[in-house]
Amino acid sequence: MSQRTRSAAVKWRRQAPIFAALGDETRLALIAKLSQGDRHSIADLTEGTRLTRQGVTKHLRVLQKARLVRSVKHGRESLFELDPAPLREVRDYADVVSESWDRALARLRAFVEEDG
Amino acid sequence: MSQRTRSAAVKWRRQAPIFAALGDETRLALIAKLSQGDRHSIADLTEGTRLTRQGVTKHLRVLQKARLVRSVKHGRESLFELDPAPLREVRDYADVVSESWDRALARLRAFVEEDG
DNA sequence: CATATATGCCACCTCCTGGTTGCATATTAA
């Protein structure tokens, strides 16, 4: 993917809710477990945390609203799985901004050298 | 940078405060302005927003605590500049997690094909 | 059917966040 394409693809204002959803250790832990590839029920995801099932459920709803996870009902349990698309957007955003800064710095350096 | 090196470099729990700091449109706007490479005073960064100077200052403190920006006092004004390091960590984290999911999916696909 | 399991929904609580105003302090300019 070219730099220009990435730049155009990343609408930075839309990233805010995704970042907000990722800004919690509990939710990062859930994502870490889900990134292994298996689907997990809520009861399953609650194990290992010190929260109640309702607490974990709230976190999952936050992740779901940011489209970082999907849930599929399977019998009496609802299974959650990761959606990697928003994470790729996040990666591209961070890449574009940090590289933009790097290029700005390079321009500055060139200007100083030319001036001095 | 190899995949293994990135994986080891990213301590996902440490990413939470960075993501939290990025999870606000106002702060993303500040980062967008600062990513152009120039230093900006608080009064300067306040222009264009609908917030008061103190409101913007609070946002800058949040970004500073997450080490996303630095401030240097210059006379009576304090100039803020971007620190791209945390953004690179974010990029690597997002890259590792999404690719981990991709690999998990590839394994699953291989298993299904082998089984069927 | 009766019971156990998995979840959904709601009320409630506390603390943090985002935002404001007011005032104090430091620095530049006339």
Add this chain to the structure above:
DNA sequence: TTAATATGCAACCAGGAGGTGGCATATATG
């Protein structure tokens, strides 16, 4: 020195976030 500019600091406020418990509902299981 006096005035204007740029910032720092503290109090205050409304609303949302994170967490809990209680109870209802749906689905397996014996």
